[in-house]
Amino acid sequence: MKRYTDANTYNNHVPSVVTIGTFDGVHIGHKKIIERLVEAAKRNNLESVILTFFPHPRMVLQKDTSIKLINTIEERIQILEKTGLDSLVIHPFTKEFSRLSAKEYVEEMLVDKLNVRHVIIGYDHRFGRNRNSNIIDLASFGIQNDFTVEEITKQDIDDVAVSSTKIREALLEGDIMKANKYLGYNFMLTGKIIKGKELGRKLEYPTANLYIEEDYKLIPKKGVYVVKSHINNKLYFGMMNIGNNPTVNGQHQTIETHFFDASFNLYEKKIQIEMLIRIRDEKKFESIEALKNAMQDDEDFSRDYINSTV
Numbered sequence: 001m002k003r004y005t006d007a008n009t010y011n012n013h014v015p016s017v018v019t020i021g022t023f024d025g026v027h028i029g030h031k032k033i034i035e036r037l038v039e040a041a042k043r044n045n046l047e048s049v050i051l052t053f054f055p056h057p058r059m060v061l062q063k064d065t066s067i068k069l070i071n072t073i074e075e076r077i078q079i080l081e082k083t084g085l086d087s088l089v090i091h092p093f094t095k096e097f098s099r100l101s102a103k104e105y106v107e108e109m110l111v112d113k114l115n116v117r118h119v120i121i122g123y124d125h126r127f128g129r130n131r132n133s134n135i136i137d138l139a140s141f142g143i144q145n146d147f148t149v150e151e152i153t154k155q156d157i158d159d160v161a162v163s164s165t166k167i168r169e170a171l172l173e174g175d176i177m178k179a180n181k182y183l184g185y186n187f188m189l190t191g192k193i194i195k196g197k198e199l200g201r202k203l204e205y206p207t208a209n210l211y212i213e214e215d216y217k218l219i220p221k222k223g224v225y226v227v228k229s230h231i232n233n234k235l236y237f238g239m240m241n242i243g244n245n246p247t248v249n250g251q252h253q254t255i256e257t258h259f260f261d262a263s264f265n266l267y268e269k270k271i272q273i274e275m276l277i278r279i280r281d282e283k284k285f286e287s288i289e290a291l292k293n294a295m296q297d298d299e300d301f302s303r304d305y306i307n308s309t310v
């Protein structure tokens with residue numbers, strides 16, 4: 001998959017089939033559309049292209065910092081890599097870009113830059129300044145500019161019964177199993193291991209503290225989860241707590257993982273952790289001893305779960 005950080009740097013002269021969207025999560029519904037795109041491209045000797053925008057338009061236009069996404073941009077790229085897509089164009093979404101009229105956008109981006117022959121697009125897709133153009137307008141631009149438009153109907157979307165919104169809701173409720181089923185892969189957190197209170201080792205459960213740089217990344221509901229991660233090319237299972245550590249009067253939210261049967265120094269290391277199932281809510285325990293007992297129960301649960309599924 002070729003990657004372009006701006007449509008202006010796209011320099012491929014093979015005519016293309018393009019689909020446009022955020023594709024947050026790249027879930028099983030998105031995958032169906034991408035399959036359609038890749039097949040249409042193969043059949044007609046065209047380049048398959050996804051045009052996506054970053055940051056999310058709402059982050060730019062409404063300065064909405066509360067918006068949370070299932071994937072960071074890096075994760076989205078990583079998942080798209082596996083789909084057979086030829087080219088991914090991540091165009092910077094700026095205020096200036098948002099002011100392009102529909103005609104300018106179609107002619108400058110799709111026609112001139114991406115050399116489009118065919119567009120596959122959702123029935124409710126809107127584009128251009130103030131989002132005031134729709135799929136019918138796109139089809140008439142197509143007649144003038146020699147490309148065709150194929151609709152992803154409401155029926156196509158309802159048939160899959162999956163949406164990024166449903167997945168976000170499941171994650172906020174802690175329903176990782178449901179989110180993973182809709183995603184078609186395990187929900188992941190990617191970040192760097194930083195120093196914590198150095199209390200974990202005293203509990204005999206050292207916990208790697210994950211720092212996620214992207215403030216727009218959706219963090220699932222507080223609580224304890226079974227997780228896994230590839231570290232130094234080896235698969236480790238573990239248990240993660242997302243929360244404020246009320247037992248030790250923690251002040252801010254942390255994401256901490258104890259990996260089983262492992263001893264390593266992870267400080268400063270970048271890792272990706274896949275979440276598998278939720279065990280329980282985070283609690284304020286009477287004593288450190290009670291917390292330690294609960295963590296032992298979490299370990300028992302996790303090991304049983306891992307043994308029953310692997």
Ligand SMILES: Cc1cc2nc3c(=O)[nH]c(=O)nc-3n(C[C@H](O)[C@H](O)[C@H](O)COP(=O)(O)O)c2cc1C
Nearest residue numbers: 196197198199200207239241245246247258282283
């Ligand atoms: C599996 C697991 C479950 C945990 N459950 C709780 C909990 O219910 N309540 C709580 O206050 N802290 C909980 N913690 C967090 C511990 O308080 C935390 O690991 C400890 O404070 C060590 O922090 P440190 O890594 O910053 O040294 C849990 C941690 C893990 C790994």
Ligand SMILES: Nc1ncnc2c1ncn2[C@@H]1O[C@H](COP(=O)(O)OP(=O)(O)O)[C@@H](O)[C@H]1O
Nearest residue numbers: 195196197198200201206207259262264265266
């Ligand atoms: N099995 C393990 N699981 C997680 N971290 C481990 C493990 N073994 C060693 N470590 C290391 O210990 C650190 C966590 O120790 P801890 O006492 O909890 O300190 P901190 O409060 O800085 O996280 C991790 O960041 C990692 O470098």
